[in-house]
Amino acid sequence: MVKLIVTDLDGSLLNDKKELPADFWKIEKVLRERDVVFCIASGRPHHNLVNLFKPISAHTYFLSDNGSYVTYGEEALLVKTLDSQIVKTLTIASRGLTDVYPVLCGMDKAYMENHNDALLSQALQYYQSYQIVEDLTKVAEPILKVSLCDLQNAETNSYPHFRKYEKDYKVAVAGERWLDFTAFDANKGAAVQLLQQRLGVGYAETMVLGDYLNDLEMMGVAKYSFAMKNAHPGIIAAASFITEADNNYNGVLRAVDSLLQLKHNFS
Structure with a gap:
């Protein structure tokens, strides 16, 4: 059973216009009701993620700056700076x-x-x-x-x-x-492992989704590692699965829906 879902943003959850899927908020609510932890892992900075997900920012894990800064609400769980x-x-x-x-x-x-x-x-x-x-x-x-x-x-x-x-x-x-x-030790994969330890969630209970090479380490820490249909060849080679739809056609949400059998009718 999947208990932790971590998705990249650009090229993954967001479409090419940098928009969230219309059905995102409904799916996020269903996941929360099922006690599935939904997280955002991005190269974007923390302030951008908080603004984009403001309605759920108080109870969402953000893995920003490629996993260099991990937060939950007002709590900083990991901070890795450069010399x-x-x-x-x-x-x-x-x-x-x-x-x-x-x-x-x-x-x-x-x-x-x-x-x-x-x-x-x-x-x-x-x-x-x-x-x-x-x-x-x-x-x-x-x-x-x-x-x-x-x-x-x-x-x-x-x-x-x-x-x-x-x-x-x-x-x-x-x-x-x-x-x-x-x-050197700051990447999305290491950040996901931090969450797994904190939440008591295992490799076989984790789903990750990404599209570009800063998602590479993330593909190795989850049984259900998904490369987007539009992903870089290096991510497709590293992932265990490929989404049926790309980022412009709800690729992330459809993969989540299929794996968890949410039976959601997309708009």
């Missing part, structure tokens, strides 16, 4: 790449040093709380994640330049336009 020196190193290295812009992700807001319209059009989808600064290497706040917004393609343009850091830090292609850096 300030690597933050500076990554920031400086990214400045030499074409169409690549660093974003530093703190616990309460993000920091950028460029007003580039293309950057802002990408970043403001996820970072409503942000500050433009003159020099990111001078930011003193603890940083959970460094994200590079790559306006070309993160996997082919910026990732090859930063592959060398993989021995010491978690480097994840988080989307077509995003390359993320977190502490």
